Amino acid sequence: MESESYESYTDKTRVYDLKPLRTLKPVFPSGNHQAPPPFVCSPPFGPFPPGFSPFYPFTSSQPHTHQNTSSQPSLVTPLRSFRSPNNNNDDADPEEGCSTPKKRKIPKKRTPEKKNVNFESGITAAERENGNRKLVKSVLTRYEALRRRFSQLEDAREAVSGINKRADLKAGSTCMSRGVRTNAKKRPGVVPGVEIGDVFFFRFEMCLVGLHSPSMAGIDYLAVDEETTIATSVVSSGYYDNEEGDPDVLVYTGQGGGGNADKEKQTSDQKMERGNLALEKSLVRNSPVRVIRGLKEASQGGNKIYVYDGLYEVKESWMEKGKSGHNTFKYKLVRAPGQPPAFATWVAIQKWKAGLREGLILADLTSGVESIGVSLVNEVDEENGPGYFTYSTKVTYSESFNLTQPSLGCDCLSSSCRPGNLNCHCIRRNGGDYPYCGNGVLVSRKGMVYECSPSCPCSSCKNKVTQMGIKLKLEVFKTGNRGWGLRSWDPIRAGSFICIYAGEAKEKDQTIESDDYAFDTTRVYTSFRWNYEHGLADEVDSEEVSEEPEMPLPLVISAKNVGNVGRFMNHSCSPNVFWQPVSYESNGQLCLHVAFFAVSHIPPMTELTYDYGVTQPSEAQNGNALHGMRKCFCGSEYCRGSFG
Template sequence: MGTFIDLNLYPDSPVRDTADVTTALTLTIPKLEPKEEPIDDVPHPLHDNSTNPSPNFSIITQFDQSEPAGQPAVSENDVYSEFNRISEMFRTAFSDKTEKQDCEKNQDSAIDLNSLAIVPVPEENHNSAVVADPSRRRNQPRSSELVRVTNLAIEDERYFRDVVRKTRMIYDSLRVFVSMEDEKRRNNTNSFDRLPRVRGDLRSASVMKDRGLWLNRDKRIVGAIPGVYIGDIFFFRMEICVVGMHGVPQAGIDYLTSSRSSNGDPIATSIVVSGGYEDDQDSGDVIIYTGHGGQDKYNRQADHQRLEGGNLAMERSMSYGIEVRVVRGFRYEGSPSGKVYVYDGLYKVVDSWLEAGKSGFGVIKFKLVRMENQPEMGSSVLKYAASLRNGQLQVRPGGYVSMDMSMRKEHVPVFLFNDIDDNVEPMFYEYLPSSVFPPFVYQFGARGGGGGGCDCVSGCVDNCFCAKRNGGEFAYDQNGLLVRGKPLIFECGPHCSCPPNCRNRVSQNGVKNRFEVFRSRETGWGVRSLDLIQAGSFICEYTGVILTREQAQLFSMNGDNLIYPNRFVERWAEWGDLSQIFSDYVRASYPSVPPLDFAMDVSRMRNVACYLSHSLCPNVLVQLVLYDHSNYAFPHLMLFAMENIPPMRELSLDYGEADEWTGKLSICN
């Protein structure tokens, strides 16, 4: 794997005696019953509390079957041997030389139970639990093994990012699927006996936990999570649990409990700052975080807090100098949950104290300071992008070459930004909002396909003409999100009676997000959005002048820029792939599409999509769509988001194999 586990996890540092702090608290605060530690289960009646996931390393091997080109191959045996090796190294990390010699004779004697280092509690058959049958691990607590992952190679970074991306795709597509099935169930129920709604976010997390698809459950990672970037956006609290960022669905502090630590000290690993406590103060790089406990059911402080549970864990993390992951949650317009959660990086707890809160009760406060040399906070980028969108900045930053390079050909402006050099090349091309097909394409059958269209008046319904053309199900949900990638999607055409806002007219309605073509030192020209793009959302069409194979051969001799659609990797097959959820899942194969034997000339006319950079771990996919003609051989290339894309993050595509003659990727920029 190329993964190095830092064995000096807890440096020798003076440890504060908690006795003085606890005594001071009990003198000023009435004795309270200890607060129960957070329940590590999904809070939903449909969840099976007896389930327990498989280790995430086994999930990696499951993803290995569809691993993108250029990523390291990981066999199941290699994964288990690497896991066992790391476990043994960590188990003996804090022992002296004598103990390490004794370890060869007796493994249990290698752990110094009187040491102040935080070490895992010995467990019988610890290594065998990795490969045990999932049904035999029910109700097994989360691992007590604390590790920090460092020195990842580029291949490892890409590998883990792909694992996280695919896990999030399963969660997003399953959530959309659950919501659609629930909507069908409710529509088929008598209106006088309406059924309660099923929370797609909770149900999806529950199912994935039952299938062992939650990440980082076999270890407690201190510090950064491999594959999760600062600025990553989550719309649902449960999704944070699924990827292993924060292991508890409700509590604000995630920590290793004292019962799982050999020396009885709990250790905090992450917190969620969401404004749930009135005494919190958040200034970005510095957070005054209020401990948990003492609130009533209305989230009002109604009692004193004690130094126990997560509060004690925060104090212990401060004493040992252990960093804490910080996730911020706040309300966000346009979010399906009404909120967003953004990972803002690593912080150190530098101080803690007791004081009277605004409600008059004693609260424990912690001062956290953001560690240096980290990327900009995602929450700051969100606010900055919102200021740009709303025109709230008093002085717009320099570097804007054009406030709309589309010349009003898109519904929203497309900005051109360059603060690096004087290059304004994108302005030399005519902006093309939709591809230009040869006239003979429209002569292949009637427009709209199949000789006609649907008769729906207010919008397409189940079993209508256009639904049947798509195999009996619509490609989009009621919010316009792509439910499942398919070889080809039929949208309603000009001969359909449904209105422009029909659920089956998504990609043909054009761009909705505010994009910015920008100059990058790494990729030349790139594309980013000022809006937060939800996974499954339509982005734009990849446009150009369509050429036949014969025409393309002539144009290529002139050195013109050509795009070959058949070289795009079929990432659409990954979106909505629920093969790890349903045993009878079959990859979509209808309709059968012939090989795309045409090219796109973008040497004179193009749109924003032509500036998307190449990536083996992309956040955008290509979905073929027909709506204005019926020729399967000449579909539109529509782009959709594969994950939640934060504002100002670069968009990327997998352009596939290199050109067979020049050896270059077919990227126009």
């Protein structure tokens, strides 16, 4: 019996015609465009250039990698021997007050940059030209890791305010110069490895994966012959005037004329040149144009995010007087049929948020325990909900549980608990780094994250991300073949906190047999690299450290009778969520829990999954396995077949 994919649960009783934005098996339009084939066939596991250890997705247990299975960093040679060209003059770096001489590195061996791009990025020249899913994911993961680290360093440097707060640009240009990019060859139509529904949080991300090259401009174009340029992609600004319009239509404003995106401040007529001319040619030639919708997302604090909405065709163009009275070009783009929904899902979710979600079994299965309701939906069959359990956001420890390690919080006075303040005990426990970016995004995966606690005097301190409950609009839904699952209405940014695993913490040997809702930290988890990548450690002024969780003692959390939404998250061999031990102090004692964070950006309505791990072989022999091996339905290319 083969596992069902998402596409196959088309039940007549279903109420919605909505699929997750990213279907497990990508669907591409089979339209009449002369688009390149959706994927470039390349061996899934290498060969990789010497020194490159593939780190995503989770390849360390794969037979073909030549990486040693131990968690030792692989043989990437002189980690700290490369400097980016723009850091050359940093000998003048004023490191005021800090007299540690460790930073003064010995002669910076810099081999000519061009020659070493391959070596440093692990991406070959061919792969930089044409990508695939794995490369796209890898580039985005590395960009994000670098950006988070730059952001963390910037936050800590509070002294000189106002200058260079753009970690996105810094990470972007670093990736560019190090060759951490793919699909650099411009093309119209499908970009290999980028899927409809993919979400982006920065312009540079789209630049690095070849979806849209200009770091700022809204129209990308390509010379097809000596005198013709055609448009390849447009990014809509997010101030769409046709709010209630057809989601398959985009009226796009041409570029130029000064002013900002909505052209209210336009200072001159637009000219038929560059992007405008290219769109005109695309209209004449019926060539496909990729559309990226810029959206103002309330769930992201009103920040703009970008959704790749697939291929469109330019159907009409005209000129009109803009709000400022100057000539403005307009282009009507219409979406090619047969593509999976992306922007349309956003539009639907806006209606749901206004209270129009149909087919709800429950609007809030937490009965108000969480500050944001968790909806319960079944679009698959008649089952009207999961078995009874008590909803709780906490981990409770049984009396016999021996977790009486004394622990200290910080003594920062109210809100002085700031990044870069090494007097803060909590920050010191994190190795001197504040573990989160300003918006609550986790910077690095590590053995243990230390948060401030309710009893720290720093009342408004933000270092309590995993203690504040869920912030996303989540939904428990019936899957086709894996029971109930969890997904989000909101797009989720890589490193965002999702929820903890609540339940009853037990010592390992107390656990009842056949508990399908147990989280067991003693299992074997596939290792993977999420932090800034090999070869870039010098860029972020940091040593490479282990990312693997380090628990002070074995812990099993049972959510069979008491738990939170964490108990509904299913297993996947290519998960989009990882777990991270977090501890904090409470009344002089250590509190420990397991928190879930997003691996990558996750589009709305995509099932959230993590790696359940494998029972240690020695225990399986002793019959201590909590439950037997279960068949895996994750459908991933890297599926191990079973788990448990």
